[in-house]
Amino acid sequence: MDTETMQGKSRVCVVGGGIAGASLVKSLQYAADVVLIDSKEYIEIPWAQLRSMVEPSFAERSIIQHTDYLKNGKLIVSSAVNVTATGVLTADGSCVPYDYLVVATGHTDSVPLSRSLRIQQFKADNEKIQSSDSILIVGGGPTGVELAGEIAVDFPEKKVTLVHSGSRLMEFIGPKASAKTLDWLVSKKVEVILNQKVDLHSITEGEKKAYNLSGGETIAADCHFLCVAKPCGSSWLKDSVLKDSLDVQGRLKVDENLRVIGQKNIFAIGDITNVPEMKQGYLAERHAEVAAKNIKHLIRVGKEEKLAMYKPGSAMAIVSLGRKEGVAQFPFVTLIGWLPGRIKSKDLFVGKTRKHLGLSPH
Numbered sequence: 001m002d003t004e005t006m007q008g009k010s011r012v013c014v015v016g017g018g019i020a021g022a023s024l025v026k027s028l029q030y031a032a033d034v035v036l037i038d039s040k041e042y043i044e045i046p047w048a049q050l051r052s053m054v055e056p057s058f059a060e061r062s063i064i065q066h067t068d069y070l071k072n073g074k075l076i077v078s079s080a081v082n083v084t085a086t087g088v089l090t091a092d093g094s095c096v097p098y099d100y101l102v103v104a105t106g107h108t109d110s111v112p113l114s115r116s117l118r119i120q121q122f123k124a125d126n127e128k129i130q131s132s133d134s135i136l137i138v139g140g141g142p143t144g145v146e147l148a149g150e151i152a153v154d155f156p157e158k159k160v161t162l163v164h165s166g167s168r169l170m171e172f173i174g175p176k177a178s179a180k181t182l183d184w185l186v187s188k189k190v191e192v193i194l195n196q197k198v199d200l201h202s203i204t205e206g207e208k209k210a211y212n213l214s215g216g217e218t219i220a221a222d223c224h225f226l227c228v229a230k231p232c233g234s235s236w237l238k239d240s241v242l243k244d245s246l247d248v249q250g251r252l253k254v255d256e257n258l259r260v261i262g263q264k265n266i267f268a269i270g271d272i273t274n275v276p277e278m279k280q281g282y283l284a285e286r287h288a289e290v291a292a293k294n295i296k297h298l299i300r301v302g303k304e305e306k307l308a309m310y311k312p313g314s315a316m317a318i319v320s321l322g323r324k325e326g327v328a329q330f331p332f333v334t335l336i337g338w339l340p341g342r343i344k345s346k347d348l349f350v351g352k353t354r355k356h357l358g359l360s361p362h
């Protein structure tokens with residue numbers, strides 16, 4: 001592996017332009033020759049998506065072109081399809097050589113390639129909400145719950161039904177937070193049905209659509225939104241040099257320096273890692289900090305000693321419930337209402353995230 005040499009800077013290839021990959025290239029761009037490979041032209045702040053569905057102009061700030069913060073690096077808009085010990089292969093036929101590789105492909109999502117098309121998509125979702133009297137939300141994870149909250153607060157006259165296959169909402173946080181969230185949704189007249197699956201292959205068209213549930217019940221609604229978990233972004237690694245580094249869930253096994261186990265020059269950060277903690281964006285940002293520090297250290301010093309270590313984060317999360325309220329799980333307390341709402345729900349950390357990427361918060 002090369003230290004910074006007479007021939008030029010070390011080559012760092014980062015795959016995945018979510019919050020983890022974007023944070024990393026932002027801090028490494030002047031220290032190395034950086035290439036960012038992402039399947040789309042922009043980074044989207046995921047926790048602002050649901051607000052953008054009820055207020056499409058919100059997406060103008062939460063969808064950011066990679067070129068807005070990547071000022072000294074190369075962007076390749078294509079999907080990575082394989083990786084060797086020396087380079088990353090992309091769907092458009094490029095092979096990007098690297099001295100250091102960072103895998104940050106958290107989850108895959110079938111979203112448009114361009115920012116303008118993505119904003120159009122939010123406008124279309126908004127029209128769908130506006131023109132429906134009754135809306136079915138499929139999935140009671142954070143996405144389904146936040147969407148139900150946004151619609152219930154902005155469009156209280158609409159009938160919202162949320163169907164979840166699990167026995168409680170948002171299993172990624174504790175039962176107390178799930179129970180408080182259920183009470184809040186019910187207080188906003190959202191009908192919540194647990195332990196049921198919606199059969200999306202047998203929707204009957206009519207004045208209203210009829211959706212069959214696994215328990216035999218039928219729900220009538222004008223439209224539905226699918227809010228189920230997105231697949232882990234590691235399918236492109238299954239036949240690669242990293243295939244043996246994937247755990248059973250498809251996550252990359254990393255050491256305390258965030259290097260893929262057994263690899264000297266390959267790091268993984270964000271949701272794709274098997275770090276034993278909640279998968280959260282603010283933790284992905286911390287991963288990026290540690291990996292950037294370590295890559296800079298390896299480039300400058302060339303020695304393994306004194307690499308920064310990552311300590312898993314505690315089980316903390318805030319889920320917004322409309323514009324003013326939220327539910328928060330902190331290490332010793334679970335809160336619902338205006339306090340977590342003040343922390344997250346007004347701006348959904350968009351200004352903060354933009355600042356983190358070196359951009360104006362507005």
Ligand SMILES: Cc1cc2nc3c(=O)[nH]c(=O)nc-3n(C[C@H](O)[C@H](O)[C@H](O)COP(=O)(O)OP(=O)(O)OC[C@H]3O[C@@H](n4cnc5c(N)ncnc54)[C@H](O)[C@@H]3O)c2cc1C
Pocket residue numbers: 015016017018019020021037038039040046047078079080081104105106107108109142143146233236269270271272279280281282283284318319344
């Ligand atoms: C509704 C909701 C609310 C949330 N709220 C919060 C919150 O308030 N605070 C918080 O900290 N976290 C929150 N999270 C969690 C947070 O969104 C994730 O932890 C974070 O986005 C993970 O970032 P990432 O960069 O690791 O992965 P991702 O955001 O999944 O980004 C992965 C990137 O890799 C790209 N990619 C994937 N495969 C390939 C490939 N083969 N080639 C090229 N590119 C590829 C994708 O296009 C994407 O750009 C929330 C999540 C949800 C769903």
